[in-house]
Amino acid sequence: MHFKHLSPEDGLVALRERVRQFVDQACIPLESNDLSHDVAALDRVLASLRPQAQAAGLYLPQLPPSLGGLGLSWVERAVVLEEAGRSFLAPGAMNCAPPDQPNMISLMRHGTPGQKERYLLPLAQGKVRSCFAMTEPQPGAGSDPSMLKTFATRTSKGWSITGHKWFITGASGAGFAIVLAMTDDGPTQFIVETRNPGYQLLRTIDAMDPYAIGGHGELLLQDCCVGADAVLGEVGQGLRDAQVRLEPARLSHCIRFIGRARRALEIAQDYANQRSSFGAQLSDLQQIQAMVADSHMDLHASRLMTLDCASRMDAGQSVKTESAMTKIFVSEAVNRVADRAAQMMGALGMSADTVVSLIVRELRPFRIYDGASELHRATLGRRFLKANVSNKE
Ligand SMILES: Cc1cc2nc3c(=O)[nH]c(=O)nc-3n(C[C@H](O)[C@H](O)[C@H](O)COP(=O)(O)OP(=O)(O)OC[C@H]3O[C@@H](n4cnc5c(N)ncnc54)[C@H](O)[C@@H]3O)c2cc1C
Structure with a gap:
């Protein structure tokens, strides 16, 4: 490259x-x-x-x-x-x-000097971990964040938050959570310390990805009282403020997972170069060669899309559309690459004797979180049709 x-x-x-x-x-x-x-x-x-x-x-x-x-x-x-x-x-x-990396970006952008001192510095120094809690079980927010059921009401000393969250990555062992809750003025982000008596980690959900730092937690907030200084960003602007973390989070996930899929492909190529079947090296078989070629094309296109987004972000441009296209394409492409790698390795590729199967399991949920492919496609399609955009850039 x-x-x-x-x-x-x-x-x-x-x-x-x-x-x-x-x-x-x-x-x-x-x-x-x-x-x-x-x-x-x-x-x-x-x-x-x-x-x-x-x-x-x-x-x-x-x-x-x-x-x-x-x-x-x-x-x-x-x-x-x-x-x-x-x-x-x-x-x-x-x-x-993740989730500390995008949380640091949120705190850098929206944190008050006090919040930076109390939360950003320890996070940067690796003294604490954090999580970001938006998703809720039915009938709460999932793909549609406007369905938020977690509610924060004003009290004499600040706010009281009540709600139920799940699939919160990093929750186990986190020192604080950035919680998205509805208020009378609209969605708002709050910093909630996990030692708060109103905050409870109910369980760690046994999700399919093997190496999530802090697992994926289910949380209960019951009359969880926080001060007025717990608001991160602006009251009523929580969705807009959360967007600040979501685009960098998506792009960073894409880039890290290109690396992960590349490793699966490297291992599968080694296997194909060593293993023979019916008197031929696997690497001499055209169907194996095609899988390798398609995988390199997927990685190359993924890399170019992420680099394009990255250079636009460096130039201070909005990447609302590009980051959504990149997220759909890369999340699906790295899954194709890892799946082909496992296929090329036969039974070994289905086992925990190689990290390839762990990579398959780790990449699969990426088509759901940070916006499911279907959701991004629906949003992009609507946007292109409404503006009658031809994408001639
Ligand atoms: C491993 C993992 C880690 C996660 N980490 C976090 C975290 O740290 N913090 C957090 O807040 N959340 C987290 N989530 C939750 C994730 O953000 C949600 O799963 C995601 O937003 C989808 O919401 P949902 O699961 O409620 O699916 P639903 O909203 O019920 O959607 C189900 C499916 O319906 C389809 N669909 C939905 N809307 C549309 C549409 N408009 N058009 C077409 N099809 C549609 C899609 O196929 C979608 O997958 C995580 C999830 C996973 C799996």
Whole structure:
């Protein structure tokens, strides 16, 4: 892959190489099936890797140097995140994994000085984890956030929040949650500390993806009292304010998962180069060659779409349409790549003896969260038809 902006002089090539070494030498050797669905064990391994990420100058690629980050542009981050994304562990070790990464972006943009001090700094330093709680069980908000049933009412000292949330990634072990709740003035984001007596983690949901940091929690908020200073952003503007995190979150997921799918393909290619069947190498079979070619095309197109979004974001342009197109395409493309990789590996590809099957399980839910493909297609189709846009750009 050639990037016009990548040259040895600007250090990005060297940075990418350092990430690659960190992934291959420090992270991949520590991956183990024992970490799958074990939140505490995963936290321990990530804590052991963080000092190494810091020593290698790889910590917090998304934050400015004033907050201890690398201050990379979006295009630079795309290069770093793809490499990091090859390992289940590297994004967490480099503190650029969801949901903390987009929560840091929200706090940077909307946080008051007090909120930055209390929540953003410890998050950046890796002293706490966080989660973002929007989705609710029926009849609450899912694809349609306007169906929010969690409600916050004003009290003499601030707000009282009551509601039920689920599939909240990172909830187990989180120090605070950014909760989206309805108020009389409209949806609003609140920062709720998880030690609040009105906040309860009911359970960790046994979802199919194996390495979610902090799992996926079901939460109950009952008369959960918070101060007036718990509002993140503007009262009544919670959906608009949450959008600030959703677009970067989507794009970052896409980039990390290109790395993950690339790793599945690398493993499957090795298998095809070594395994024979009916007297031929698998790699000599045209159907295998076609699967490899299609997978590289999927990854190449995915990379170009994410880089286009990244460069638009660097230029300060809105990527409302481009990020939705990219999310649909990449989430489906990386699933195709991982599925083909597993298929090429036969029975082995169906087992936990290879990370390929774990990658398949990890990528599948990405077609649902951050907006299901169907939802984004419906929104895009309506937008294009309404504006009669020909997409000639
Ligand atoms: C692994 C995982 C992690 C998650 N992490 C978080 C988190 O950290 N925080 C959080 O708040 N939420 C999280 N979620 C929840 C996620 O955001 C929701 O699952 C998503 O918004 C869809 O909502 P829903 O599950 O209620 O599906 P529903 O809204 O019930 O939709 C079901 C299906 O109906 C179809 N559909 C819905 N609307 C339309 C439409 N307009 N047009 C066409 N088809 C449509 C789609 O196929 C969709 O998948 C996570 C989910 C998963 C699986």
